[in-house]
Amino acid sequence: MSARARTHRRTAVLFLAPTVLIVGALVAYPIVFSFWMSLRSADGSRFVGLANYVEMLTSPGTRRAIANNAVWVVVAPTVVTVLGLMFAVLTDRVRLVKAVRLALFMPMAISFLAAGVTFRLVYDEDPNRGALNAAVVAVHDTFAPASPYPGATVREGSGLRVVDDGAVVTPGTVAAGAVVRLPLVGLPADAVPGHAGEAVPPAAGPGVRGLVWRDFTPGDAGTPGVVDPGEYGLPDVLVEVLRDGEVVAETYTDAYGRFVVPELAGGGYSVRLAAGNFTEPFRGLTWLGPGLVTPAIIGSYIWIWAGFAMVVISAGLASVPRSAVDAARVDGASEWQGLRLVTVPFLRPVLAVVAVTLVINVLKIFDLVLVLAPESVQPEASVLGLEMYHASFTQLNTGLGSAMAVLLFALVLPGMAWRARLLRRQELR
Amino acid sequence: MSAAGTAGTAGTAAAPATFVRTDVPRLRPAPTVPSGPPRPGLVRRLWRRASEVVTQVTVLGVTAVWLLPTLGLAMASLRTAGDNSVTGWWTALAEPNQLTVENYVALLSNETILRSLWNTVLITVPSTVLVVVVGAFAAYALTWLEFPGRDWLLVVLVALIVVPVQVAILPNARLFDLLGIYGHLAGVVLFHVAFGLPLAVFLLRGFFRSIPQDLVAAARLDGGSELAVFARVVLPLSGPALAALAIFQFLWVWNDLLVALVFATAESAPITYALREQMRAFSSNIDVIGPGAFLSMSVPLIVFFAFQRYFVHGVLAGSTK
Numbered sequence: 001m002s003a004r005a006r007t008h009r010r011t012a013v014l015f016l017a018p019t020v021l022i023v024g025a026l027v028a029y030p031i032v033f034s035f036w037m038s039l040r041s042a043d044g045s046r047f048v049g050l051a052n053y054v055e056m057l058t059s060p061g062t063r064r065a066i067a068n069n070a071v072w073v074v075v076a077p078t079v080v081t082v083l084g085l086m087f088a089v090l091t092d093r094v095r096l097v098k099a100v101r102l103a104l105f106m107p108m109a110i111s112f113l114a115a116g117v118t119f120r121l122v123y124d125e126d127p128n129r130g131a132l133n134a135a136v137v138a139v140h141d142t143f144a145p146a147s148p149y150p151g152a153t154v155r156e157g158s159g160l161r162v163v164d165d166g167a168v169v170t171p172g173t174v175a176a177g178a179v180v181r182l183p184l185v186g187l188p189a190d191a192v193p194g195h196a197g198e199a200v201p202p203a204a205g206p207g208v209r210g211l212v213w214r215d216f217t218p219g220d221a222g223t224p225g226v227v228d229p230g231e232y233g234l235p236d237v238l239v240e241v242l243r244d245g246e247v248v249a250e251t252y253t254d255a256y257g258r259f260v261v262p263e264l265a266g267g268g269y270s271v272r273l274a275a276g277n278f279t280e281p282f283r284g285l286t287w288l289g290p291g292l293v294t295p296a297i298i299g300s301y302i303w304i305w306a307g308f309a310m311v312v313i314s315a316g317l318a319s320v321p322r323s324a325v326d327a328a329r330v331d332g333a334s335e336w337q338g339l340r341l342v343t344v345p346f347l348r349p350v351l352a353v354v355a356v357t358l359v360i361n362v363l364k365i366f367d368l369v370l371v372l373a374p375e376s377v378q379p380e381a382s383v384l385g386l387e388m389y390h391a392s393f394t395q396l397n398t399g400l401g402s403a404m405a406v407l408l409f410a411l412v413l414p415g416m417a418w419r420a421r422l423l424r425r426q427e428l429r
Numbered sequence: 430m431s432a433a434g435t436a437g438t439a440g441t442a443a444a445p446a447t448f449v450r451t452d453v454p455r456l457r458p459a460p461t462v463p464s465g466p467p468r469p470g471l472v473r474r475l476w477r478r479a480s481e482v483v484t485q486v487t488v489l490g491v492t493a494v495w496l497l498p499t500l501g502l503a504m505a506s507l508r509t510a511g512d513n514s515v516t517g518w519w520t521a522l523a524e525p526n527q528l529t530v531e532n533y534v535a536l537l538s539n540e541t542i543l544r545s546l547w548n549t550v551l552i553t554v555p556s557t558v559l560v561v562v563v564g565a566f567a568a569y570a571l572t573w574l575e576f577p578g579r580d581w582l583l584v585v586l587v588a589l590i591v592v593p594v595q596v597a598i599l600p601n602a603r604l605f606d607l608l609g610i611y612g613h614l615a616g617v618v619l620f621h622v623a624f625g626l627p628l629a630v631f632l633l634r635g636f637f638r639s640i641p642q643d644l645v646a647a648a649r650l651d652g653g654s655e656l657a658v659f660a661r662v663v664l665p666l667s668g669p670a671l672a673a674l675a676i677f678q679f680l681w682v683w684n685d686l687l688v689a690l691v692f693a694t695a696e697s698a699p700i701t702y703a704l705r706e707q708m709r710a711f712s713s714n715i716d717v718i719g720p721g722a723f724l725s726m727s728v729p730l731i732v733f734f735a736f737q738r739y740f741v742h743g744v745l746a747g748s749t750k
Contacts, residue, residue, distance in 0.1 A: 005575065011655040012576040019567035019626050020582075026623035027589050030600035037599060087491070093481070094488045102737065103492045106499070108744075109733035110726045111684030113701040117722040118502045120711055121518070129517045131501055303498065308744060315745050335480075364593040367686040371708060385687075388595045393691065398599055405596045412591050420588045423631075 038402035052403035065382040076298050077358035084309020105307035116371030119300040123287035133284025140282045147279045155183035155215045158225050166275035175267035180210030192232045199233040200256045207262035212237045212253050233257020238274045293381040297372050309354045316350030360415040506719035532720040545703035556621040556682045564629025569659045572637040589627040598691045612694040621682045636670035673743035676736050700725040
């Protein structure tokens, strides 16, 4: 052996010893040790074979976690990669590229804990506090205006019925010329609009006519079902007149609560106050409730990682030959076709790197779920990483915890092989 | 510098180096009153202009949406718990007198939070320094020294980048217990160093390889020992790569929660751990959690904005962790 080779060897041992020692003891060896522990009982005292794996795959808690992991692995990397591609392509052609990209990339620097706190605020269920529900309610109310009298109900003893969908109907039939009285209660005083006047029954006359009013006097002094002084009419109530189950006329009450449909004659009518008058206001969605919690957490994950995908993809974008794109455009390809048929195929390796990176990252997801899912819905939102933590440190079942750790490791194994292959192909000759 | 320049180009659009005019300006008669049908191509130009405007507006809209959550946290942290329990942070835009530094003042006298913030520093700084130093030695050996099994060792180290932290927490908890560092800052630091090293070796080796071989060979011929070549030739050239790695590791450790939950105690808890404790009663503790979370993310954000070029380089070079 030459002197130089000897120096190299000796130096290599010195230079590499700390790394090999630390990584060997704290990263590599635990893989083996976890496997060994996964075959042992909760406190590690007995050999139990595959019992922990059986428990892991049969207990409803971990099965749900595995199912959630599957949703995560399919949805999050796909959405993040597609968004990243869109952001990379779009930001490429606007002013303020740098500032925009920086803003989109910024969440990458934030901890999952801080992001969790941030999104707890975003997802707050009360639309007065939660930004997302405030926006959702605003959009909803633009297209479907809020009902004027949510929660109103009929005065007992008036004979009015509330049907299944919440509409109010008169009992029996009504003939033209009569005055229908529709007393409503259950409305706070401030539910009566400012322009409402004291209730005045319409004068007798042709057609179907009537009065809708708030049958309540301050101090409860009035007589139920009777229009007492100080009781207000309810304006803008949608009134439907029916005959044989068909709506034959529609009108709204005036400021005094009156309505008249003069052209109707004869009898056999009934009057219905549409359900839309009384529906409870839309209050947004329960983002962090059992049904939506996983999509909501994935949403915050997307917020964090889309910038990462954008940065990596736009670096790849810079290497797409300009001439290929231009040639496609000269040949008459549209913007979209150019993107789909030229740019994306060139980017395929980059997109693969992004997607695989995200899959590996998503498999280990832990903090975001722990922080963002409220305690009561954690079981619904759980993922393997979280189950592993709870099994090991809440239930102190090291056997089961290790089995989950081994499963997690097995799931990232293809990613590991992929990395090693990439390295061999690109760097080692 | 040049290396950092090429590495950091991801943030800038690839602009054409030179602009060549292909259309030769034509002489036209003096403009007269416009008449006749619009020139051909106008519709197309308008269409193109419109799509540019739409793109610009879309991008700015998305950017605004992306900034809103952070803005919301910042605003909420500047409002009293009472205000936060009744209305959303955006009402402060209309009534700026809601904003107060009260929560931050209270936070400065909250010993648990202050100590945990200091613990975060005590964990992050040594973890970062150790990973950079230890990793640099290893990467040098794996790049510039010849010894049997080198490629094999490299492949194993790189493959270990993707090992989930969860695989190691139980065995290492047991090991640290034996060593008597379970629950101590030293244990947390050691764990982070171990999980930072594989990526460090990969990132630094990728950069060291780009140093011209002649430079290293010349230094050796001049009689420099390997340590001298490493310290005087390779390291001084590797500033950008070391910076990228340091920032990556810094953010990773600063933002960690899982390792802290397992390996720290209330005494040695970093800020993420302390805030997580408060989150059991989220809405009643929002006056601590809000400013605490904002304070805890302000440091990574400053680091991010100050060194984003290096960070981008790190992300591009080793985009798996």
